[in-house]
Amino acid sequence: MFSLYDPILRPALFSVLLVLFVIWESLQPKRDRAFARLTRWTGNLGLIVVGSVVVRLILPIAPVGAALWAHQNGVGIFNVAPVPVLVAGALSLLLLDLLIYGQHRLFHKVPLLWRLHRMHHTDIDLDVTSGLRFHPLEILLSLIIKVIAVVILGAPALAVLVFEIVLNATSMFNHANLALPQRLDSVLRRIVVTPDMHRVHHSIDSSETNSNFGFNLPWWDRLFGTYVEQPAAGHAAMTLGLPIFRGIKSVGLWNLLVQPFVEDSPELKPGADSKEGGNETSPPS
Numbered sequence: 001m002f003s004l005y006d007p008i009l010r011p012a013l014f015s016v017l018l019v020l021f022v023i024w025e026s027l028q029p030k031r032d033r034a035f036a037r038l039t040r041w042t043g044n045l046g047l048i049v050v051g052s053v054v055v056r057l058i059l060p061i062a063p064v065g066a067a068l069w070a071h072q073n074g075v076g077i078f079n080v081a082p083v084p085v086l087v088a089g090a091l092s093l094l095l096l097d098l099l100i101y102g103q104h105r106l107f108h109k110v111p112l113l114w115r116l117h118r119m120h121h122t123d124i125d126l127d128v129t130s131g132l133r134f135h136p137l138e139i140l141l142s143l144i145i146k147v148i149a150v151v152i153l154g155a156p157a158l159a160v161l162v163f164e165i166v167l168n169a170t171s172m173f174n175h176a177n178l179a180l181p182q183r184l185d186s187v188l189r190r191i192v193v194t195p196d197m198h199r200v201h202h203s204i205d206s207s208e209t210n211s212n213f214g215f216n217l218p219w220w221d222r223l224f225g226t227y228v229e230q231p232a233a234g235h236a237a238m239t240l241g242l243p244i245f246r247g248i249k250s251v252g253l254w255n256l257l258v259q260p261f262v263e264d265s266p267e268l269k270p271g272a273d274s275k276e277g278g279n280e281t282s283p284p285s
Contacts (some may be wrong), residue, residue, distance in 0.1 A: 004121035010165060016171050021176050029282040030195065030235060032178040033125050039251050044129035046253035047136065054136040055143055063164060067157040068149045076154020080148040085156055092155035094162050094217075099149050102219040103142065104213040116141070121209065122259065126195075126202055131175035134262060165209045170216045174198035193218050200231045204239040208232070 018123035061069075070076045076139040106118040116138040134142075150160055164260045174193045189197045193214045201212040211228035214221050221227035230237040241250060249255055 010168070013165055014168055015170055017260065018128060018226050021121060021172050025127055028160065028179050029177050030125040030128075030199075031177055033127075033177075035125055035251060037127075040123070040127075041124060041129055043099075043251050043253045043256045044123070044133045047134065047256060050130050050134040050253070051139040054140055056139060058200045061147065063143070063146045063150045063160050064157050065153050067160040070151045070154050071157065072197075076151055079225070080152035089156045089159035089162075092150075092159040093163050093166075094152055094154060096146070096149060096155065096160070097214075097218060098217045100167065100216070101214050101224075102246070103145055104215070107138070108213070113138075113141075118242060119245075119256055121202060121242050122200070122245040122256075124239075124246060124250050125177070126175055126199060126240055127177040128172045128175060130202075130208050131171035131173075133256070135257070137260070153219070160234075166216060174215065177241045191218070192216065196235060197232075199235060199240070202232050202240045204234075204241055204243060205232065209242075 062196055074080065077083075078092065081092075085189055107113040116135045118133050120130075120133050120138075123133055149155075170193060171183070174195050175196050175198060178195045180188070180196065181195060185194050185196050188194050191211070193216065197212055197218060198214075200208050203209055208228055208231055211226050212218075212221050233239070245255075245259055251262065
């Protein structure tokens with residue numbers, strides 16, 4: 001059932017949410033833009049097309065399909081252990097989110113993986129499309145990791161489908177250029193990663209880049225000591241992105257696709273000294 005409807009349901013929900021977030025952040029923006037939307041969106045949205053083609057050609061099995069296969073063949077912890085399906089579903093959602101948190105930290109720590117992931121961080125504006133700005137090779141690796149985890153867990157297909165939909169939605173939400181009331185943000189960030197919380201992660205300050213790794217749940221950052229409440233410079237004044245691949249090098253589909261394979265020297269923001277940021281061809285430390 002889910003293998004048939006997943007390819008239809010997810011793109012439909014994705015499209016609706018994308019439009020809603022675009023409208024919302026247009027009415028209630030947090031920060032001024034450095035680039036016009038069209039300049040950035042051609043690259044950011046183009047990555048979705050390229051990523052979808054790469055994934056479909058190289059690894060056509062989706063995590064939901066992997067869950068169905070595991071269930072049919074009695075593979076995985078929850079398909080062997082006598083665990084109620086609701087408990088298995090809830091635990092699967094929680095453990096898959098923890099996996100994404102750990103994977104995110106790994107992509108910051110390992111130099112080869114950082115080369116793929118740093119393209120996501122070279123966006124010097126943040127908006128809803130930034131939540132879609134991932135290199136196709138990173139998307140492929142992430143999908144492989146999720147498929148393996150789903151099979152090992154024996155996660156219920158419905159739980160996996162819900163997780164994939166929620167992950168897409170929260171990624172768009174926490175990258176959106178939204179000005180939420182401070183009181184609302186302080187409440188929401190106890191149960192979900194908010195735009196203000198995740199924006200810290202995109203700071204040019206490497207100590208802030210290595211914080212707030214969560215996508216869905218904020219609990220892992222608090223539990224593992226990677227939580228930073230606010231950027232030191234404040235949300236209005238903070239500089240986003242990395243010291244490299246700034247300006248025109250941070251936009252355009254081709255520029256984004258080749259970033260993992262080229263070197264670039266640090267380009268510090270105006271007035272910054274050489275201590276800030278450093279050479280981001282290596283993971284920020």
